[in-house]
Structures are given as structure tokens and as C-alpha cells.
Amino acid sequence: MRRRNAPSSGVIDLCSARNSVGPIMVWSYNLTRCASTNILASIKGKRVKSPLILTALTCALMHAGYVNAQATMTDLGTLGGTFSLAYGVSADGLVIVGDAQDSSNVMSAYKYTTSGGMVSLGTLGGNSSTARGVSADGSVIVGAITDSSWNTSAFKYTTSGGMVSLGTLGGNYSAAYAASADGSVIVGSSSDGLSTKAFKYTASSGMMSLGTLAGGSSSEANAVSADGSVIVGC
Numbered sequence: 106m107r108r109r110n111a112p113s114s115g116v117i118d119l120c121s122a123r124n125s126v127g128p129i130m131v132w133s134y135n136l137t138r139c140a141s142t143n144i145l146a147s148i149k150g151k152r153v154k155s156p157l158i159l160t161a162l163t164c165a166l167m168h169a170g171y172v173n174a175q176a177t178m179t180d181l182g183t184l185g186g187t188f189s190l191a192y193g194v195s196a197d198g199l200v201i202v203g204d205a206q207d208s209s210n211v212m213s214a215y216k217y218t219t220s221g222g223m224v225s226l227g228t229l230g231g232n233s234s235t236a237r238g239v240s241a242d243g244s245v246i247v248g249a250i251t252d253s254s255w256n257t258s259a260f261k262y263t264t265s266g267g268m269v270s271l272g273t274l275g276g277n278y279s280a281a282y283a284a285s286a287d288g289s290v291i292v293g294s295s296s297d298g299l300s301t302k303a304f305k306y307t308a309s310s311g312m313m314s315l316g317t318l319a320g321g322s323s324s325e326a327n328a329v330s331a332d333g334s335v336i337v338g339c
Contacts, residue, residue, distance in 0.1 A: 181201065181217050181223055182205075182222070182223055183205045183206055183207075183223070184205040184206065184207040184208075184213055184215060184223060184225050185206070185207045185208030185209075186205065186206025186207050186208060186210060187206060188205065188206040188212075189203060189204070189205035189206065189215075189223070190203045190204055190205070191203035191217070192204075192235070192236065192237045192238065193236065193237060193238040193239045193246075193283075194239065195239050195240070195241060195242065195243035196241035196242070196243075196286070197243070199218060199219070199243060200216060200217070200218055200239055200243035200246075201216075201217040201218075201239075202214065202215065202216055202217070202236035202237075202238070202239045202246050202248070203215060203217075203235070203236055204233075204234065204235035204236060204248075205223060205225075207225065211228070211232070211233060212233040212234070212235065213225045213226065213227065213228055213233065213234050214226040214227075214228075214234040214235050214236035214246070214248050214250075214260075214262070214268075215236065216236070216239075216246060216262075226246065226262050226268055227267075227268055228250055228251075229250050229252070229260070229268055229270060230252070230253070231250045231251050231252035231253055232251045232252065232253060232255065233250070233251045234248060234249065234250040234251070234260065234268075235248045235249055236248040236262070237249070237280065237281065237282045237283075237293075238281065238282050238283040238284055239284065240284040240285065240286060240287060240288035241285075241286035241287075241331060242286060242287060242288070244263060244264070244287070244288055245261060245262070245263055245284050245287075245288025245291075246261075246262040246263075247259065247260065247261055247262070247281035247282070247283065247284050247288075247291050247293070248260055248262075248280070248281055249279070249280035249281065249293075250268070250270065256277040256278070257277070257278045257279065257280060258270045258271065258272060258273060258278075258279050259271040259272075259273075259279040259280050259281035259291070259293050259295065259304075259306070259312075260281065261281070261288075261291060261306075263288075271291065271306050271311075271312055272311070272312055273295045273296060273297075273312070274295040274296065274297040274298075274302055274304060274312060274314050275296070275297045275298045276295065276296025276297055276298045276299075276301075277296060278295060278296040278301070279293060279294065279295030279296065279304070279312070280293050280294060280295075281293035281306070282294075282325075282326065282327050282328070283326075283327065283328045283329050284329065285329050285330065285331060285332060285333035286331035286332065286333075289307060289308070289333060290305060290306070290307055290329055290333030290336075291305075291306040291307075291329075292304065292305055292306070292326035292327070292328070292329045292336050292338070293306075293325075293326055294324070294325040294326060294338075295312065295314075297314060300322050300323045301323045301324070301325065302314040302315065302316065302317065302323065302324055303315040303316075303317075303324040303325050303326035303336070303338050304326060305326070305329075305336060315336065324338060324339070325338045325339055326338040327339070
């Protein structure tokens with residue numbers, strides 16, 4: 106694939122661009138299909154250069170799981186319920202995040218490590234939460250919480266600071282999907298009261314709208330580069 110020089114800032118239309126395969130892939134998979142064939146094909150094809158993380162979905166009981174480079178599948182369990190999903194993983198594969206059902210049927214964001222197992226991040230007193238991304242170093246987890254009035258707000262979680270709401274752009278909805286390598290830049294989407302806009306969040310500047318493409322009415326940021334300088338979405 107040829108490299109193309111990118112503008113230093115602004116919203117860029119990537120509809121015609123081709124995707125490259127990163128060193129770690131996270132996705133959902135139905136285990137009723139032949140998962141092992143697809144996993145091994147990726148490994149033998151050298152598309153995977155570090156542990157392969159898999160969100161394992163079954164038809165009846167849905168549990169988060171992961172597959173390492175040796176194609177060994179591990180069930181991450183739940184928080185006491187029958188359902189869990191994994192959405193993100195740190196660069197070294199040691200921290201996995203997602204959401205899981207607890208014994209009271211509440212869906213809660215979680216952090217999973219081999220040493221600590223699956224730990225709930227809480228809901229800030231709301232109805233539910235989900236973790237959708239984690240920084241490369243595993244220190245910052247991002248996602249969304251739904252409060253008792255069913256408003257949704259993006260959150261940032263750290264061990265030292267706990268779960269903190271990032272607010273919105275003025276509407277009643279926001280969700281964070283990804284963070285830069287050190288977690289200093291967080292991206293996602295938020296309602297501004299009129300439509301949904303992609304946002305960039307930093308501790309110093311707060312949540313800032315990235316606008317839309319010319320003629321567009323909405324946007325969403327789904328990923329950010331390691332240094333936080335490039336944000337992509339739709």
C-alpha cells in the first residue's frame with residue numbers, strides 16, 4: 106500500500122481508503138462457526154504479530170474471551186451474570202476492557218487482567234456502563250455510562266481517579282470509543298443538541314467538537330493515533 110501525505114488538521118473523507126491490519130485485532134465472532142480455522146489462517150498468514158484478542162460470542166451464553174498467538178482460547182467469565190463482551194485491549198495485551206452482566210442483571214464496564222480477573226468499574230450511580238477502549242499503556246479506560254434518566258455520557262477511568270464523566274457537547278448523549286497511547290487524548294461522539302458530532306477530549310481543553318465534512322450533518326470519531334495527532338471516524 107502506498108503512503109499518502111495527510112493534512113496536519115481538519116476532517117478528511119476516508120471513504121475510498123483501504124484498511125491496513127494492525128498488530129492486535131479485536132472483534133466479535135460467533136463461535137457456532139469454525140473460529141479456529143479463521144484464527145489459524147490469520148496466524149499462518151502472518152497478519153498477527155502479537156497476541157490475538159477475540160470477543161467470543163455464543164448463541165445462548167455470551168462470554169468475553171481472548172485468543173493468544175498459540176490459538177488458545179480463554180473465557181473471561183462475567184461479573185456474576187450470563188453475559189459479557191470485550192471491546193478493547195492494551196498494546197501488550199495485559200488489560201482487556203468491555204462490559205458484563207452482574208448478578209443483578211446490571212451491565213457494567215469492566216477491566217480484566219490475568220492477575221486481578223474481571224473487575225467492575227461501576228456505573229457512577231447510573232443504570233449501566235460499558236468500556237469501549239483502553240490506552241496502549243492500559244492506564245486509561247474510556248466508554249459510556251447511562252444514568253437513571255437514561256441520558257448517556259462518555260467517561261474516563263483511571264486507577265487513581267476512578268470513573269469520571271466527560272460530559273457532552275450540549276445534548277443528552279456522548280460516548281468515548283478510543284484513547285491515545287498515554288490516554289491524554291480521548292475521542293468519540295456526542296450530541297450537541299441538534300445532531301451527533303465527533304469529539305476530541307483532553308484534560309486541558311475538555312470536550313471539543315470536530316465538526317463534520319462539508320455538507321454533512323453528523324460525525325463520529327472511532328479511533329486516534331498513538332500520539333493523539335490523528336483522529337479517524339465517519
